[in-house]
Amino acid sequence: MNKIITLGRxxxxxxxxxxxxxxxxLSIEYYDKEIIAEIAExxxxxxxxxxxxxxxxxxxxxxxxxxxxxxxxxxxxxxQMQTIYKAQDEIVKxxxxxxxxxxxxxxxxxxxxxxxxxxxxxxxxxxxxLERCKERITSGEQFTDKQIINKIKRIDRNRARYYEFYTxxxxxxxxxxxxxINTTNIKIKEITPVIAKLFK
Amino acid sequence: MNKIITLGRxxxxxxxxxxxxxxxxLSIEYYDKEIIAEIAExxxxxxxxxxxxxxxxxxxxxxxxxxxxxxxxxxxxxxQMQTIYKAQDEIVKxxxxxxxxxxxxxxxxxxxxxxxxxxxxxxxxxxxxLERCKERITSGEQFTDKQIINKIKRIDRNRARYYEFYTxxxxxxxxxxxxxINTTNIKIKEITPVIAKLFK
Numbered sequence: 001m002n003k004i005i006t007l008g009r010x011x012x013x014x015x016x017x018x019x020x021x022x023x024x025x026l027s028i029e030y031y032d033k034e035i036i037a038e039i040a041e042x043x044x045x046x047x048x049x050x051x052x053x054x055x056x057x058x059x060x061x062x063x064x065x066x067x068x069x070x071x072x073x074x075x076x077x078x079x080q081m082q083t084i085y086k087a088q089d090e091i092v093k094x095x096x097x098x099x100x101x102x103x104x105x106x107x108x109x110x111x112x113x114x115x116x117x118x119x120x121x122x123x124x125x126x127x128x129x130l131e132r133c134k135e136r137i138t139s140g141e142q143f144t145d146k147q148i149i150n151k152i153k154r155i156d157r158n159r160a161r162y163y164e165f166y167t168x169x170x171x172x173x174x175x176x177x178x179x180x181i182n183t184t185n186i187k188i189k190e191i192t193p194v195i196a197k198l199f200k
Numbered sequence: 201m202n203k204i205i206t207l208g209r210x211x212x213x214x215x216x217x218x219x220x221x222x223x224x225x226l227s228i229e230y231y232d233k234e235i236i237a238e239i240a241e242x243x244x245x246x247x248x249x250x251x252x253x254x255x256x257x258x259x260x261x262x263x264x265x266x267x268x269x270x271x272x273x274x275x276x277x278x279x280q281m282q283t284i285y286k287a288q289d290e291i292v293k294x295x296x297x298x299x300x301x302x303x304x305x306x307x308x309x310x311x312x313x314x315x316x317x318x319x320x321x322x323x324x325x326x327x328x329x330l331e332r333c334k335e336r337i338t339s340g341e342q343f344t345d346k347q348i349i350n351k352i353k354r355i356d357r358n359r360a361r362y363y364e365f366y367t368x369x370x371x372x373x374x375x376x377x378x379x380x381i382n383t384t385n386i387k388i389k390e391i392t393p394v395i396a397k398l399f400k
């Protein structure tokens with residue numbers, strides 16, 4: 001069995017950076033946005049469309065349908081979601097078979113639940129996440145703290161909804177992870193070698 | 201500042217064993233039941249009484265009092281609880297000042313919240329905890345699985361209630377810890393050197 005690490009993360013927690021640095025430190029593969037690209041290739045849908053379906057559904061799967069047109073469009077959305085999730089499931093499994101790797105998000109902890117993997121969840125308090133997001137803002141962009149916090153909450157709400165819909169589990173619940181790491185007031189660069197020791 | 205680790209744990213998760221082994225591996229002090237003994241000495245109450253107050257209150261702090269006798273007894277209980285918690289608060293702070301150590305339970309993560317500490321929470325699924333409890337049963341004792349599971353749940357309910365009452369925080373919520381460690385299907389002896397690396 002390969003050394004497989006899955007990493008879920010709150011937006012702005014530095015989880016993605018930790019995953020990237022961990023992969024580098026452990027000399028293993030790192031998969032994140034690459035999976036969206038692969039899903040697009042598998043399903044012959046555009047990357048933008050796949051990203052949109054993943055990030056914005058399921059908002060409401062059982063709306064009160066008014067007239068047949070809406071019902072058809074609703075069925076179509078569900079089918080697209082199923083196609084995309086099926087591709088995601090296959091890709092994640094095949095990446096885990098291929099070599100040691102770290103997979104960010106994509107319900108990988110659930111998809112690989114029967115394998116001997118290490119499931120990490122990274123989180124931080126809201127101020128710490130706000131500061132991290134502000135550091136990433138490129139010059140020219142102007143956002144208030146309130147706007148950034150609203151964005152953090154919206155993205156996390158979508159991640160939670162997506163995860164819970166496909167796994168039936170609560171996103172960010174300690175039960176579903178082997179290690180939950182709090183990155184409040186922590187520099188990811190500094191914590192990486194410490195966390196890497198867990199896998200050496 | 202000393203190297204201070206606080207460790208909260210679900211009953212049967214092996215958290216106490218992990219704390220003991222970690223202290224040994226890191227050559228630092230280990231405090232667990234010793235704190236009860238110190239509280240008893242400070243308050244001049246018996247260890248048994250202190251243990252009982254800690255493990256069984258607050259069941260209901262604001263009952264509908266019927267007549268004055270009950271009200272007096274209720275006031276007395278609250279005063280004893282306050283005395284015991286105050287002693288606990290002072291002892292935990294003084295242990296943390298003294299030397300590097302690991303402190304099990306006792307709301308130490310909250311009491312030392314203004315210090316630079318590492319807060320661990322150890323948990324496991326119910327089957328894994330059941331198995332650990334069964335291993336500890338001495339010959340002659342006979343319990344059904346259901347009885348053991350009920351005991352696990354009762355103890356954890358009390359721990360959660362105690363922690364939440366004094367800290368205003370949710371026991372076992374990832375937000376309150378730096379590392380949450382899942383010990384499901386894991387031998388504590390084997391995971392200890394791995395976790396110890398985080399502190400070396």
